[in-house]
Amino acid sequence: xxxxxxxxxxxxxxxxxxxxxxxxxxxxxxxxxxxxxxxxxxxxxxxxxxxxxxxxxxxxxxxxxxxxxxxxxxxxxxxxxxxxxxxxxxxxxxxxxxxxxxxxxxxxx
Amino acid sequence: xxxxxxxxxxxxxxxxxxxxxxxxxxxxxxxxxxxxxxxxxxxxxxxxxxxxxxxxxxxxxxxxxxxxxxxxxxxxxxxxxxxxxxxxxxxxxxxxxxxxxxxxxxxxxxxxxxxxx
Numbered sequence: 001x002x003x004x005x006x007x008x009x010x011x012x013x014x015x016x017x018x019x020x021x022x023x024x025x026x027x028x029x030x031x032x033x034x035x036x037x038x039x040x041x042x043x044x045x046x047x048x049x050x051x052x053x054x055x056x057x058x059x060x061x062x063x064x065x066x067x068x069x070x071x072x073x074x075x076x077x078x079x080x081x082x083x084x085x086x087x088x089x090x091x092x093x094x095x096x097x098x099x100x101x102x103x104x105x106x107x108x109x
Numbered sequence: 110x111x112x113x114x115x116x117x118x119x120x121x122x123x124x125x126x127x128x129x130x131x132x133x134x135x136x137x138x139x140x141x142x143x144x145x146x147x148x149x150x151x152x153x154x155x156x157x158x159x160x161x162x163x164x165x166x167x168x169x170x171x172x173x174x175x176x177x178x179x180x181x182x183x184x185x186x187x188x189x190x191x192x193x194x195x196x197x198x199x200x201x202x203x204x205x206x207x208x209x210x211x212x213x214x215x216x217x218x219x220x221x222x223x224x225x226x
Contacts, residue, residue, distance in 0.1 A: 008150070032212035043115075043202050043217040044153070087152070095210040097143070101152040 003027060004090050006100035013078050013107055020074040021103045023088030030098075032091035033071045035062055037084045038102060044087050047073075078107045112136055113205050115218025122193060123226055129189045130221045132159075132203030138183040141209035144176075147200040147220075159186040159203075193225045 006023045013019045025033075036044035048055065050062040050071045061074040075082055088100035114133045122128055132142055140161045145153040157178055158166040165178035177189040186205075190197055200222050204215035 004152075032214075034214050036217075041200070041220075041222065043220040045217070046214050049214060089214075091212055095212075097155070097215065099152040099154075101150070 003092075003098040004088055004100040006086075006088050006103045008101060008103060010104040010106050013105070015078055015080060015107055015109055017078050017107075018074065018076050019078055019105055019107075020072060021086070021105075022070045022072045023090075023100050023103075024068075024070040025088075025090045025098070026069070027090070027092050027098075028069060029093040030069075030090045031093055033062075033064055034089040034091075035060075035071075035073050036087040036089055038087055039084050044089075047086070075105070078105075080107050080109060083107045113203065113216045113218045115203055115221055117221060118219055119222045119224075121224045121226065124194050125192055126225075127189055127191045128193055128223060129187055130201055130203075130223075132186045132188070132205070132218050134184045134205045137205075137207040139186075139205035139207070139209070140183060142180065142186040142203055142205040143209075143215065144178065144186075144188050145202045145204065147202060153202060156188075159188075161186075190223065193223070195225045198223055198225045 033050035035047040037047045038044040054063045059076045063072045085102035087102045090098045116131045142159040144156045147153045156171045159180040161180045167173045180186040202220045203218040
């Protein structure tokens with residue numbers, strides 16, 4: 001079983017729609033969680049950290065469910081510029097990073 | 110602005126050539142940097158951990174004689190792909206943070222797209 005798994009998508013949504021997807025992790029001792037955004041042929045860029053209580057940054061909301069071992073990302077009022085691959089990154093208690101393969105989101109006009 | 114810089118961003122070389130990729134932390138000292146490889150539609154795979162002033166730590170299955178890592182200063186790590194072959198073609202990315210073994214997020218370099226003909 002992979003340490004971090006994501007639905008690869010693609011999620012094709014119209015502008016203005018809400019899209020949400022999850023990332024599951026296998027190591028129950030994982031302690032830090034992040035969502036990165038990666039555009040085609042570019043490096044990953046930090047989108048937001050994921051806190052235990054859940055957190056919001058503008059149109060983006062991240063949630064953590066430790067009991068079920070997953071994190072989620074919700075994008076409200078999707079923009080064309082939100083089209084990208086969203087990577088889930090998990091840091092275990094030994095500080096080793098694990099990456100998901102990414103979820104592709106395509107926002108259409 | 111970018112806090113980790115990687116150079117070059119794109120390399121096209123003939124088979125058998127050795128290619129050096131640089132990773133620099135711009136506004137912090139990085140005693141540890143990480144090198145990854147990413148194939149299309151796949152996740153980043155950690156290749157090795159670069160440690161300033163000491164030998165790199167390689168992940169299982171990564172040939173240390175093939176992928177030479179040098180971390181000669183607190184702001185620079187280099188990855189040399191020796192005698193590169195077409196199967197080495199990939200997207201190579203480095204990452205660093207001011208606190209590598211912590212819960213702080215990593216900052217990634219721009220990535221280097223390596224194409225071996």
